[in-house]
Amino acid sequence: MPEYTRLIHNYLRHDKKFPHVWCPGCGNGILLGSLIRAIDKTGLSKDDIVLVSGIGCSGRLPVYVDFNTLHTTHGRALTYATGVKLAKPSLNVITIMGDGDSMAIGGNHFIHAARRNIDITAIILNNSIYGMTGGQYSPTTPYGMRASTAVYNSIEQAFKISELAVTAGAVFVGRQTVYNAKLLDNLIEKAILKKGFSVVEVVTHCHVQYGRQNKLGSAVDMLKWQRDNSIPVEKAAKMSPEELKDKIITGILVDKDLPVYEEEYEKVRERAKGLA
């Protein structure tokens, strides 16, 4: 049996009706494939994985895969994930969010989850637009770009998701494009295995909304743009801010160790019982 057939049969739900909701050419499917391959490499049991999402195109991802899956309210995936992980730390909790989901409506939860350092892996699909609702500008829409609520072009500065995650205290932060799917596999695998709050920013394309409104071409054109504008973090370290303008810095931005919440809380229990 070919490898991809084994992965499909093992990880996609047999009883879920396809096709999926995403547009042809969407990068979300590439991330879904990456996620499955990464989880397969970790060897974790499907029973022990909880996949939590919010609302938007990204929110629909968990329904297709054979884990414990939880499709929550807009922006709140990390709060549900917090409850799941703290109540049953043996579970491996992964959240899937979009840029609007995690940075706008869920921005507060994101920085606090990073600060708290619960062992959760947060994957953020960043396509710089609200796709499902029809192409409104998001917190990561670059200045000057067009959206259906910014037809005179966006006048807001964009969040840099990974840099925000680093500043908020996440112990592992990485960024990769869906173009570099193999590198994305490796990054997600590392993030899942990392103890503590880890973030993977997945730069992807929405050719149907963002691409069309900004005349960026087809899905293939946008993937080529990702290829041509990615700079590995090691190389970026030697470049000037001017050279890095509008580039995607890829790779692991931070990998450090801090006390993990669940382990610290176990000590709280011992103190409360007078054992420590």
Add this chain to the structure above:
Amino acid sequence: MGNTNQPLLLQGNEAIVEGAIAAGCRFFAGYPITPATEIAEGMSVKMPMVDGTFVQMEDEIGSMGAIIGASLTGVKSMTATSGPGFSLMQENIGFACITEVPCVVVNIMRGGPSTGLPTNPAQGDIMQSRWGTHGDHPIIVLCPHSVEECFYATIKAFNLSERYRVPVILTTDEVIAHMREKITLPPAESLEIIERVRPNVPPDWYIPYEDNSIGVPPMSAFGDGYRYHVTGLVHDVRGFPTSRPDEVDAFIHRLHRKIDKGLPYIQEGEYFLMDDAEVAIISYGSVARSAKQAAILAREKGQKVGVFRPITIWPFMRGAVEEILKNVRAVIIPEMNMGQYSREVKRVDQGYARIITLNRVDGQVITPDDILRKLKEVY
């Protein structure tokens, strides 16, 4: 749980903490807010003692999300708040309704709207507790009127939540939350504690939202091998999103039917001097204490006054209220709001009895004297 068999002097909020622990609550997520903060403080001290978990979230939205997540792993969970926080929780309360995740939300009512009167009592959230989240949804709301009842109502809230897979709101006012009374905690073995029904079929056979005679499907915990999908979208029996009219209709009706069928078990009220009453005072929470005192004083003057006190605020105790309306000539409904429960009573009154409302929204309690003065309108 605190010591049993010896009297304690507890606040209502502290009794809620004890009740939650006795009921088996092992996860609490909260955010500081007056006048409910003592519940979070108490849980932060006691949860780790019983191998439970306390987490202080970044806001009440997060608290509500966290307790739903915890409950999905099979752990009984609770949060506590007051008006502004309760407003923030509403969207996720709706998520718990549609996904049928058991959890308990305590709302200690203070003066509103908005920041309102944080340290004063009110009963302005009666309608919000029923209709705060959007869409047609069933919900259960309990309202204790003493410290001891805070303990038992909290246990009942968990039991109902587990039995019907529905969020239960435990609401009372600042007076009850901060008042201290004597309470003797019962031994654990004397309490009836209900656990959610879990699937006993092999995982392959598990259909997570399949209807049955009681309309409450068994609920698996994340990690137990029953991998299934949970979504706030309307879903079919397998948990997958659907917009097929027949599936949507059956689902929404089942959510309501499971509560309707449970009404005799869910609804609880206290009848005080009601046997021969010709005038009834209908009241709940701290106001019911004044109502009882007013009834006693009225009877000293020969006026046959009784009190009906719904402990179950929602679903509205229509049967009990209709029966009272048919048997008295007047009903007085004192509330610390502009008239919320009284709207329901008026709705079912088919001209049976005269209905008189008594409303106070100045942040002060309704006194027995206030009620006695109102009684003059019918005597």
